[in-house]
Amino acid sequence: MSILRLVFVTSIFSLAAIAFADKLVTYIFGDSLTDVGNNNYLQYSLAKSNYPWYGIDYSGGQATGRFTNGRTIGDIISSKLGIPSPPAYLSVAQNVDDLLKGVNYASGGAGILNDTGLYFIQKLSFDDQINSFKKTKGAIITKLGEAAAKKHFNEAVYFIGIGSNDYVNNFLQPFMADGQQYTHDEFIELLISTLDQQFKRLYQLGAQKMVFHGLGPLGCIPSQRVKSKRGQCLKQVNEWIQQFNSKVQNLIRKLNHGLPYAKLVFADTYPLVLDLIDNPSTYGFKVSNTSCCNVDTSIGGLCLPNSKLCKNRNEYVFWDAFHPSDAANAILADKFFSSIFASSPSAAPSPSP
Ligand SMILES: *[C@@H]1O[C@H](CO)[C@@H](O)[C@H](O)[C@H]1NC(C)=O
Numbered sequence: 001m002s003i004l005r006l007v008f009v010t011s012i013f014s015l016a017a018i019a020f021a022d023k024l025v026t027y028i029f030g031d032s033l034t035d036v037g038n039n040n041y042l043q044y045s046l047a048k049s050n051y052p053w054y055g056i057d058y059s060g061g062q063a064t065g066r067f068t069n070g071r072t073i074g075d076i077i078s079s080k081l082g083i084p085s086p087p088a089y090l091s092v093a094q095n096v097d098d099l100l101k102g103v104n105y106a107s108g109g110a111g112i113l114n115d116t117g118l119y120f121i122q123k124l125s126f127d128d129q130i131n132s133f134k135k136t137k138g139a140i141i142t143k144l145g146e147a148a149a150k151k152h153f154n155e156a157v158y159f160i161g162i163g164s165n166d167y168v169n170n171f172l173q174p175f176m177a178d179g180q181q182y183t184h185d186e187f188i189e190l191l192i193s194t195l196d197q198q199f200k201r202l203y204q205l206g207a208q209k210m211v212f213h214g215l216g217p218l219g220c221i222p223s224q225r226v227k228s229k230r231g232q233c234l235k236q237v238n239e240w241i242q243q244f245n246s247k248v249q250n251l252i253r254k255l256n257h258g259l260p261y262a263k264l265v266f267a268d269t270y271p272l273v274l275d276l277i278d279n280p281s282t283y284g285f286k287v288s289n290t291s292c293c294n295v296d297t298s299i300g301g302l303c304l305p306n307s308k309l310c311k312n313r314n315e316y317v318f319w320d321a322f323h324p325s326d327a328a329n330a331i332l333a334d335k336f337f338s339s340i341f342a343s344s345p346s347a348a349p350s351p352s353p
C-alpha cells in the first residue's frame with residue numbers, strides 16, 4: 001500500500017524525501033468545493049450547507065458541511081491515496097495529534113481576496129487559512145521540536161483550490177465594488193499578485209510540494225447560465241477564467257524557478273470539467289446545464305430543505321447552482337488523480353541523494 005502511494009507521489013514530485021514518510025500528510029486550502037465542515041463552526045456564516053439535502057449520498061446520509069450531495073474531490077483523492085480525508089481544521093484545532101495527520105482549512109465562500117464573499121458575513125479567506133496553518137505549525141513545533149517539525153512540513157503535500165469565489169462571489173456580482181472599480185486586466189493582476197504573496201508565505205512556513213487546482217469553466221455553472229438569454233455558457237466569463245488559469249501557470253513556473261525547494265504543480269481541471277459539461281453522456285450523465293436540486297439562481301443557489309430533488313442524482317453533473325454532484329466529483333477525482341499522480345507502472349521512487 002505504501003509502495004503504491006510512493007510511486008504515485010514520486011511520479012509528480014520526483015522526490016526522494018517522501019520515500020521516508022511512512023504516511024503521506026496533506027494540508028488542504030480552499031473554498032466550498034473542498035470545505036468539509038469548517039463553516040459549521042462559524043456561527044454567523046451564511047455560507048453553510050449543514051442541512052438536508054446536502055450529504056444525502058454521503059456515508060450516513062447526513063449533512064456534514066460539505067457543499068455537495070456526497071463526497072468532495074478531496075475526499076475521493078484521499079481515499080485513492082489510502083489516507084483518511086483530512087478533517088475540518090476547526091474540528092481539531094486544539095488537538096496536536098490530529099493536526100499532525102493533516103487537516104483541511106477550506107471554507108465555503110472564501111477567496112484569494114479578503115473581500116470576496118463579503119455578504120456571507122463569516123468565512124475564512126485564503127489569508128485566514130494560512131494564518132490557521134501558521135498556528136498549526138506553532139503547535140507542531142512545540143510538540144516535535146524545530147527540526148522534526150520542519151521535516152514534517154517539508155514532506156507534506158499541500159492542495160490548494162481557490163479563486164472561483166473571487167469571480168462568482170466578487171468580480172461577477174454587480175453589487176460588489178471590485179467589478180466596478182477594476183477592469184478585468186486590473187482585477188486579474190490583483191489576484192495573481194496576491195496569490196504570489198500567499199504561495200510565498202506558505203513556502204516560508206515550510207510548504208514545498210503544492211498542487212494548485214485550476215479553475216473550471218465557471219461560465220457554464222448553473223448560477224452563471226441563468227444570466228444568459230437561453231441558458232447557454234457565458235463566453236466572456238470562460239475567457240476570463242482561462243486567462244486566470246494561464247497566469248497562475250506562469251506564476252507557478254516563476255516560483256518553481258525562484259524558490260529553491262518549491263515543487264508547485266498546476267492541476268488543469270478546466271478542459272476536464274468542460275468536457276463533462278459538453279459531453280455528459282460520454283460519462284454516464286444526462287443533464288449538465290441545470291442543477292439536480294433545481295435552484296438555478298445567481299445568488300443563493302444552494303439546495304434548501306424545501307427544494308425538490310431530481311429523480312436520479314447520478315445523472316446530473318451539478319448538484320446545486322455552484323457545485324458538482326458526487327457522481328461528477330468521482331469522475332473529476334479519477335481523472336485528476338491519474339493525470340497528477342499516476343504514471344507508468346514502471347515508475348519507481350528515486351533513490352535518496
Ligand atoms: C487580509 O486581511 C489581513 C488582516 O486583516 C491582512 O493581513 C491581509 O494582507 C489581507 N489580505 C489581502 C489579500 O488583502
Ligand SMILES: *[C@@H]1O[C@H](CO)[C@@H](O)[C@H](O)[C@H]1NC(C)=O
Binds near residue numbers: 232
Ligand atoms: C438544458 O438542455 C435541454 C436540452 O438539451 C433543454 O431542453 C433545457 O431547456 C435546458 N435547461 C436549461 C435550464 O437551460
